[in-house]
Amino acid sequence: MSATTPLREPTFLILTALAARPQHGYGILRDVEEISQGRVSLQAGTLYAALDRLSSDGWVDVDREEVVDGRLRRYYRLTEPGAARLAAEVEKLSAHTRAARQRLRARLTGGTA
C-alpha cells in the first residue's frame, strides 16, 4: 500500500463518503455529489470499477447485504487501512493548504518569495 501516491479525486470522495458510516452504491453516488457540492457526479461504471480496486487494495469491504424491493442492496464500509490512508491524504492536503494560505497571505501583505 503506497501512502505517497496521491489519491485521485473520485477515490478520495468515495473514501470520504464511507468514512462516517457504511453506504450502498446509490448512497455513495449521491453522497459524492453532495460532498463535492455537485461538482463531481460519478456514474455507476466508475463507482464499481473503483470499488473493485479499493476492495482488492483492502481499503473497502462489504459491510452487509439487504434485499429492498426485490433487489440486492450491498453496503460498503471503510476498513482500518482505508481509514488510515484517507487520514494520511487529509493530513497531506491540509499541510499543502496551510502552506498555500500562508504564501497567499504573505503576498497580500507585500512579502517577497
Add this chain to the structure above:
Amino acid sequence: MPNRDLADRYRRLLAWYPRDHRERHGEEMLGVLLAGAEDRTRPSRKETADLLLGALRLHLRRTVGMDGGIDHRDVLAIVSLLGPVVLLAGAAPMVDRVLFKLRAGIGLSRWDLVENPAGPAWAIWCVVAVLCAFRMRRAAAVGAWLGTAGFVVAAVYAMGWFWASVVFYAAWLLLGAVVAVALTWSPGPARGWELVGGRRFAVLVAAVAVSAVLVVTSLGQYGLLFFPLELVTFVQGNGGLARWFLGLAALVAGALVAAGARTREGRRAALVLSVPALVSVLMLMVPMYSRLMLQMAVCYGVPVVVLLALGGLPRRVRTGRQA
C-alpha cells in the same frame, strides 16, 4: 413496460463485465442504475460510455492480474503436472531422427550424442513426466532441475559448432525452469491433478502427440522452433509451414483445454505451457541476420515479460495505487 425495457438495456451493457464481477455485482449495479434513471427509457450516452469503460477497466485489471484474484499456487500446481508433458514435444525431432536411423539399420554411436547434446536431458524429462503423472513431487523436482541443467549444458556445449544453440534451447529452458520452480515450491502435481483431472491430462498427452507428428512431418528436423522465417522457408520452402503452424496450434489448444480455459488459474497455466509456441512464433519474426544477443533478448526476454505481465508467473502486485 418502459422500466423493464430499461432494465434489459442495462443488463445488455452489464453483460460486458467480467463474469465474476457480473455474478457478484450485476443485480446490485442494476439496482443502482435503475435508482438513478429517473424517467429515462434508455441509458444515456454518458452512462453507456461509463459502463463500457468500467467493463474494460475491470477486464484489463483481471488480464494483468491486478485484482489479486489469481491463486498462483494453483497456476504453478497445474504447470507442475502438465509442463513435463509439454516439454516432451521438444524431444520429438530427436526421437524421429533416432527412429529413422534404427529403421535404416544405422546403429547409434557417440556421435549421436554430439549431434543431440540435449539427449540425456530429454530422457530425464521423460522420467519427470512419468513421476509427475504418479504425483511423485520430490523426485520429479530433482529430475526437473537436472533436466533444466541438462539444457543449459547442451546449449553451452553446442555453441562451439552451432552458434545459435543458446537460442534454440530458449523455449525448453524457460519452460523447464518454470516447471522445476513449480515442482519445488508449489503444491505440486497432486494438486494439479485435483484441478485438472485424468481426462484433461489425457487430452494434453494427445495434443502433444498430434503436435509432435505435425511438426516432425513438416519442418521436423528443426523441431518446434527456432529459425527466422526467411531461413526456414529458404531451406524448406513454404510447403511445411501450414502443417507446422497447425502443430503449434494443437499444442496451444491442448494446453488451454487441459489446464482449463474456464478458470483464471487454468488460463494462466495454459499461457505458461504455451511458452514453446510463443518462442517459435517470436523466432520466426526475428530478422534473418540479426545478432545473437537480439535473438536471445527476444526469445528469453519477451516470454518472461509476457508471463509476468499477464499473471502467468507470480509477481508482487503493488496495491494502493489509485487510478
